Amino acid sequence: MTLRCENLSYTELAERYGTPLYVYSQSALDEAFAAYQTAFAALNPLICYAVKANGNLSLIRRFAELGSGFDIVSGGELARVLAAGGSAAKTIFSGVGKSAAEMEYALKAGIKCFNVESLPELERLNGIAGRLNTRAPVSLRINPDVDAQTHPYISTGLKANKFGIAMRDAEAAYARAAELPHLRIVGIDCHIGSQLIRLDPLIEACERILALADRLAAQGIELQHIDLGGGVGIVYRDEDTPDLSAYAAAVQKLIGSRPLGLILEPGRSLVGNAGDLLTRVEYVKRNEDKNFVIVDAAMNDLMRPALYQAYHRIEPAEPPAAAPFTADIVGPVCETGDFLAKDRRIAAQAGDLLVVRGAGAYAASMAGNYNARRRAAEVLVSGSQARLVRRRETVEEMLANEQACL
């Protein structure tokens, strides 16, 4: 079978743009966004796309066109949102280490909310808002202490994680926020982790956050919104991923008649399966007791296998001429951790084009220049049209910030 993205074959795209190449499907982005809108329609949520999943300006622009808000974790991501035509008024700022300069930039831009993760951050934000003669809209990120049952590196809602304010300190933190003159309390949020395969932890987190919102209301602290953090997990292999309608129904039942707006911050589930990485086989190498398919994409292009032992399906773009064998699929980077797949059945020979599936999220956005490798190009496909949305980095661009000093 010849694999395609919408109406264009991967072979044609690779010939036109070279490899390694990220390819995104616009209709897949649209469908993923619509799935959230449809499932949660009764709650009329503000969906804030988590930019860190994939910050390409054209993707941000598309989500902005669809009505999305944005969840950012740095001033750089705010700059991306604004450059792509996203609305600051629909942007929320998460993250444990916001700098004073980032806070000032976001306040001046007029973002919707700061998701504050600690008491010192609250004090710093109050000081900066005071200096700018304004009041900063805040939500406190509460750590509900539920086990998201995902990979430890992407689990964030346990007591042992660096994220959020502990549940038992939450009321005192809100009381402090209420005292600070340059803050305006608008909401509450949590985010327990990514690639969630079970609904129960998400629902339990929602329950705990709502119970806290009730205790706050009893103390005279009225919130406008509850923000449940990132989205559900996606299929990389054969995962049984949560049903969005079941999630929405559970949240609706829990919120009940409380006058609270809902915010969601999905990243992976909006873009992950809308993107693939194309890579060409350089060599097939047979060592004494192992086979290696050496491809032109590496851990600097797609870090997930090295970082999280993540699984990505890998398929030949055209019907293969070779017979299948078992191999590690590896890149040219000089690290044993540089692999895209381990012990995989694959039919491939030198020159073949391979499609690495599920590479829309936490892929291009994590790319770097290790081994002085230029970052890959990115293409957005809509129907029979392909647009180059990031051209391949040049060697000159890679070296531009450096000088060989004497």
Ligand SMILES: *Cc1c(COP(=O)(O)O)cnc(C)c1O
């Ligand atoms: C990463 C992140 C998200 C997005 O999570 P996904 O699992 O990609 O949906 C949302 N909110 C916060 C605070 C995050 O750090």
